[in-house]
Every structure is written in C-alpha cells, then in structure tokens.
Amino acid sequence: MTRALVAALSLLIAAMAPAARAEVAGHATIIDGDTIEIGAQRIRLFGIDAPEGGQTCVAKMEWRCGQEATFALTRIMDTHLVYCDERDRDQYQRVVAVCHLSGPDGLDVNAEMVRQGWAMAYRFYSTDYVKQEQAARSAHRGVWRETLIAPWDWRVAQQAEARVARPRAAGGQPPAKTGDCNIKGNISGNTGERIYHVPSVKYYDATIISASKGERWFCSEAEAQAAGWRRSVR
Numbered sequence: 001m002t003r004a005l006v007a008a009l010s011l012l013i014a015a016m017a018p019a020a021r022a023e024v025a026g027h028a029t030i031i032d033g034d035t036i037e038i039g040a041q042r043i044r045l046f047g048i049d050a051p052e053g054g055q056t057c058v059a060k061m062e063w064r065c066g067q068e069a070t071f072a073l074t075r076i077m078d079t080h081l082v083y084c085d086e087r088d089r090d091q092y093q094r095v096v097a098v099c100h101l102s103g104p105d106g107l108d109v110n111a112e113m114v115r116q117g118w119a120m121a122y123r124f125y126s127t128d129y130v131k132q133e134q135a136a137r138s139a140h141r142g143v144w145r146e147t148l149i150a151p152w153d154w155r156v157a158q159q160a161e162a163r164v165a166r167p168r169a170a171g172g173q174p175p176a177k178t179g180d181c182n183i184k185g186n187i188s189g190n191t192g193e194r195i196y197h198v199p200s201v202k203y204y205d206a207t208i209i210s211a212s213k214g215e216r217w218f219c220s221e222a223e224a225q226a227a228g229w230r231r232s233v234r
Contacts (some may be wrong), residue, residue, distance in 0.1 A: 002093045024095060028077050033069030034117055035094075038082065042094045046087045046108045047126035049151045050119035050157075057148055062073070072118040076100070077111055117142020120150060147183050149225055157226035160219050181219040184209050186230050195232050196224040202234045 008023025024043060028036040036043050051057065057065035068172040084104075086099035100106040113119040114129040117136035119127040120143075137144045149157070162233045184197045185208045196218060209215045218224040222230065 020209075023086070024097065025081065027079070028082045028099075030070060030074045030077065033066065033073050033113065036073070036077070036082070036099070042092075043084050043099065043126070044090055044094045044096045045113070046096045046098050047122055047128045048110050048119040048122060049122040050113060050152060051148075051151050055137055055149075055151065055154050057143055058123070058146065065148075069118040069143070072116060073109070073113060076107075076116075089154065112120050115141075117144045120148075122143055122152075124152070150163075151221055153222040154226055157220065160223045172192040181217045183218040183221065183224055185216045185224055187213055187215050187226070194227075194229040195230040197232045201232050203232065 018042035024041050026038040028038050028043075030036055031042070031190050032053045034045045035049055036045070050073070051186050053066045055064075055066035056062050065131055082099050083102065083199055084095065084099040086095045086097045090096050098110040101109060110119075111132050112168040114121055114132040116195070117139070121127065121133040123130065124228060129195060132151035150217060182199055184204065186207050186209070187193070188195060198209050198221065209217060218227070224231075
C-alpha cells in the first residue's frame with residue numbers, strides 16, 4: 001500500500017470518526033436559569049429547562065419566576081470555577097453540557113437547579129433529573145409553589161402571542177377566530193378579570209367575544225395563561 005493511499009485512508013477515517021466532546025472550564029457569566037457563558041462559549045445546561053428570563057408565574061400573586069431562576073443559578077455558581085462536559089450541540093450551535101463546580105464535591109449544577117425547584121427535568125431530551133424534580137415538587141420548592149406553566153409551553157405560547165400581535169398592530173384589533181383557535185378570552189364587565197372558556201365548559205356558547213373590549217381568541221390554554229387569562233371554573 002502506497003504512502004499516498006495510507007494518508008488518504010487516515011484522512012477518511014478521521015473524517016468519519018465522531019467529534020471529540022469538549023470540556024469548557026472557567027468562571028461563568030449567567031445568562032438565565034439554564035444558560036451560561038464561559039469566555040466566548042455559550043453553554044446550555046443539559047437535561048433541564050428553567051423558566052425564561054421574562055417568564056412570570058402565579059401563586060397568590062404574579063411573580064417573576066424566570067428572573068428568580070436566574071438569581072438562583074447565580075447563587076449556586078457564585079465565584080466558583082465551573083467545569084462543563086459537552087453532551088451535544090443545539091440548533092444554535094451552543095454547547096449543551098453538564099456543569100460541575102470546582103472542589104472536592106464537584107456539585108452537579110444542573111441537578112442542583114432542579115433539586116432547588118428552579119428548573120424542570122427536560123424529559124424530551126433526558127430523564128437524568130426526574131428524581132430531583134419529583135422531590136422539589138413534593139416539597140413545593142422554587143417554582144413549585146403553585147401551578148407552573150412549563151418553560152417549553154410558555155415559549156410556544158409566546159410565539160403564538162407574537163403571531164396574534166402582528167395583525168393586531170396592523171389593523172388595530174385582535175383577529176377573529178381562525179382554524180383551531182377556539183378558546184374564548186373574555187373580560188368580566190364587573191371585575192375586569194380575564195377568564196378564558198374552552199369549548200367543554202358551561203358558558204362557552206353564551207360567551208361573546210368583543211374585540212373592542214380587548215377580548216380575543218386563543219389557540220391553546222398555555223397561550224391564554226401566558227397572556228394573563230385564567231380558566232373558567234364552570
């Protein structure tokens with residue numbers, strides 16, 4: 001076998017081999033509850049999903065759970081050196097990694113965020129942190145104080161909200177019912193409370209949507225909740 005052929009085969013084998021997983025280490029800058037930067041590298045924490053920075057949750061009153069999740073990750077990492085082992089790359093070419101703090105214990109940051117109740121196990125990609133989520137939920141820690149809209153549902157609702165807002169900005173009124181967007185967002189004339197009605201509830205047929213009052217149609221319950229409406233109890 002000639003040297004040229006050996007060299008060509010070596011290049012082919014190298015090209016076919018999976019890329020080595022990177023380890024990124026350093027002091028982290030916190031972006032939100034599940035995203036950090038080390039140097040110029042943005043890193044998404046593997047297997048978890050925290051409320052988005054602008055996301056709010058409702059217990060006895062509305063509160064900025066996304067911001068609180070960011071603060072929680074900041075407290076956990078503090079001034080520690082962080083070591084992140086790459087598991088994947090996402091669609092934005094961010095490193096998706098499990099990150100540990102420096103020190104003898106090597107705290108798993110991903111697991112700690114879920115254990116404290118500031119992130120959910122991202123089951124679509126991994127079940128590594130389901131036990132921590134179940135414990136946090138049972139203890140009502142962090143975001144589990146009351147009903148939580150999962151971050152992935154909140155993002156879908158925000159995207160739907162943006163689609164709804166475009167025609168409203170152009171024409172001045174919320175759009176009429178289209179396709180499967182059959183959830184009625186009603187505003188109480190007595191209290192101003194925003195209540196949505198799904199087709200199966202008692203007063204669905206009797207509820208009339210008036211765009212001039214700010215009432216509107218929703219395509220999903222997650223979209224309605226993210227916009228500030230609550231479900232009708234009857």
